[in-house]
Amino acid sequence: MPDPDQRRINDPIAQLLGLTRALEEACASLKITAGGAWPSIVALFDRQLPRYRQDLEQSLIPLLKRRLRNDEDDEEQALARELFLLSRQLEDLAASWPRVRVLLDAGTPAAAVAQYAEDWEDHLDTMRSQIIPALSARLGRCDLDLLGQAMARHRGLDWQAIAACDPDDLR
Numbered sequence: 001m002p003d004p005d006q007r008r009i010n011d012p013i014a015q016l017l018g019l020t021r022a023l024e025e026a027c028a029s030l031k032i033t034a035g036g037a038w039p040s041i042v043a044l045f046d047r048q049l050p051r052y053r054q055d056l057e058q059s060l061i062p063l064l065k066r067r068l069r070n071d072e073d074d075e076e077q078a079l080a081r082e083l084f085l086l087s088r089q090l091e092d093l094a095a096s097w098p099r100v101r102v103l104l105d106a107g108t109p110a111a112a113v114a115q116y117a118e119d120w121e122d123h124l125d126t127m128r129s130q131i132i133p134a135l136s137a138r139l140g141r142c143d144l145d146l147l148g149q150a151m152a153r154h155r156g157l158d159w160q161a162i163a164a165c166d167p168d169d170l171r
Contacts, residue, residue: 059150
């Protein structure tokens with residue numbers, strides 16, 4: 001069976017939505033779960049946080065910024081601000097992860113863990129409600145292919161093999 005990342009990699013918007021949902025579920029678990037489930041949450045963040053950062057910082061945000069055409073358009077100015085804030089927020093989340101991870105590894109629930117989960121939820125809400133719809137509205141097939149190629153590269157996957165497949169064949 002192919003790597004689960006391959007299933008949607010040739011549909012980068014579906015890939016981002018799937019990753020967003022997985023991180024949202026992990027955040028919800030961080031706020032309510034006893035220490036026994038934390039190893040799986042730690043593993044998810046250890047694996048997905050670097051990929052997610054690469055997806056956003058190296059690919060998605062620069063690509064979407066290049067597609068903003070009118071500096072005088074209020075909607076595009078608002079989106080440019082959101083992209084800037086989203087990037088800063090992601091930097092903060094990534095910088096905080098090692099400290100939160102130590103708390104989770106120690107099995108020590110703390111207000112910092114709950115706050116970290118809430119900060120992620122805010123970030124992911126912006127992704128789901130503003131950024132992903134902007135991708136859908138502003139990126140054409142070629143742009144989506146470029147984004148998919150970059151996401152495949154971030155995961156060590158072979159884009160050529162994936163792009164040649166029908167997504168249904170990868171299940």
